[in-house]
Amino acid sequence: MLSTVVFWIAAVLAVVGALGVVTTRNPVHTALSLVLTMLSLGVLFLLLHAEFLAVVEVLVYAGAVMVLFLFVVTLLMAGVKPPREEHRMRLAYQTLIAGLFGLILFVLVLHAMVGANWVSTLAGPGGGTFGSIASFGTALFTRYLLPFELTAVVLLVAVIGVVVLGREQE
Amino acid sequence: MVPIGYYLVLSAVLFVIGGVGVLSRRNPLQMFMSVELMWNAVNLTFVAFARQYLNMAGHIFVFLVITVAAAEVAIGLAIIVMVFRKREHVDVDDLSLMKG
Numbered sequence: 005m006l007s008t009v010v011f012w013i014a015a016v017l018a019v020v021g022a023l024g025v026v027t028t029r030n031p032v033h034t035a036l037s038l039v040l041t042m043l044s045l046g047v048l049f050l051l052l053h054a055e056f057l058a059v060v061e062v063l064v065y066a067g068a069v070m071v072l073f074l075f076v077v078t079l080l081m082a083g084v085k086p087p088r089e090e091h092r093m094r095l096a097y098q099t100l101i102a103g104l105f106g107l108i109l110f111v112l113v114l115h116a117m118v119g120a121n122w123v124s125t126l127a128g129p130g131g132g133t134f135g136s137i138a139s140f141g142t143a144l145f146t147r148y149l150l151p152f153e154l155t156a157v158v159l160l161v162a163v164i165g166v167v168v169l170g171r172e173q174e
Numbered sequence: 175m176v177p178i179g180y181y182l183v184l185s186a187v188l189f190v191i192g193g194v195g196v197l198s199r200r201n202p203l204q205m206f207m208s209v210e211l212m213w214n215a216v217n218l219t220f221v222a223f224a225r226q227y228l229n230m231a232g233h234i235f236v237f238l239v240i241t242v243a244a245a246e247v248a249i250g251l252a253i254i255v256m257v258f259r260k261r262e263h264v265d266v267d268d269l270s271l272m273k274g
Contacts, residue, residue: 007175007176008175008176011176011180015180015184018184018188019184019187019188019191022187022188022191022192022211023191025191025192025195025204025207025208025211026191026192026194026195026198026199026208031201031203031204031207034203034204034207035207038207038210038211041188041211041214042214045214045217045218048181048184048218048221049218049221051176052181052221052222052224052225053225054221054224054225054233054236056233056237057217057221057233057236057237057240060237060240061214061217061240064240064244065210065214065240065243068244069210069243069244069247072247072248072251073203073206073207073247073251076203076251076254076255077203079255080203080254080255080258080259080264081203081264098197098198099198101197102194102197102198103194103198105193105194105197106190106191106193106194106197107190109190109193110186110187110190113186113189113190114183114186117179117182117183117186134225134228134230135224135225135230135233139230140230140233140234143230143231143233143234144234144237148231148234151234151238152234152237155237155238155241155242158241158242158245159241159244159245161245162244162245162246162248162249163248165248165249165252166248166249166252169249169252169253169256170252170255170256
């Protein structure tokens with residue numbers, strides 16, 4: 005019963021944050037809306053017994069990634085002028101068309117879900133240690149060790165890429 | 175307990191809102207944040223199915239997605255800073271170099 009209430013509060017907040025991401029004009033407000041969505045998703049992860057991922061969602065996403073975004077926003081948007089008028093004219097129906105395509109996509113996804121009959125109930129209470137940080141670590145360092153090692157390569161590539169891109173151009 | 179379908183529908187809603195954001199925003203930073211929203215929506219689907227089938231593979235996959243997303247953000251923001259550092263407007267419509 006309590007989990008249902010928590011789900012609805014978190015779900016509504018997540019959707020409010022998402023709408024904020026696509027409607028706010030100021031990039032700082034956009035970033036803060038995204039943080040609201042991510043915190044709500046962290047709560048939903050906890051409801052789904054994904055303890056480690058809930059922590060990672062808040063620390064890495066709402067923390068590190070969004071701080072990076074805010075750095076760049078303050079760096080780039082400092083001396084920026086408002087959008088030009090002819091741009092507004094040229095792309096008058098952009099939002100409308102985007103909304104239309106979004107609606108079509110949503111109907112298609114919903115249709116697929118109903119067709120696959122996924123609106124059933126959850127499989128009983130989480131089987132014992134499912135989703136605990138211990139079981140996550142066991143899975144990560146035994147069966148899924150290779151993917152875990154590969155993330156190190158991905159992060160190394162990201163670091164090298166940023167260093168190369170961030171150099172002063174000659 | 176909340177049925178898994180609720181999580182999936184919520185995930186679809188967030189994904190579609192993110193997609194509309196990518197199509198309708200003209201500030202590259204805001205487009206990028208919409209992409210992040212879409213990553214998060216997909217993560218919610220993975221976690222919901224992991225709970226449904228009591229399988230940790232979904233959690234591992236979300237872990238990988240978060241790592242890749244962090245790398246993508248770092249490189250993407252570096253590119254955005256590089257491209258827009260010397261421009262008056264931060265607007266993706268200004269990037270028309272390859273227009274025929």
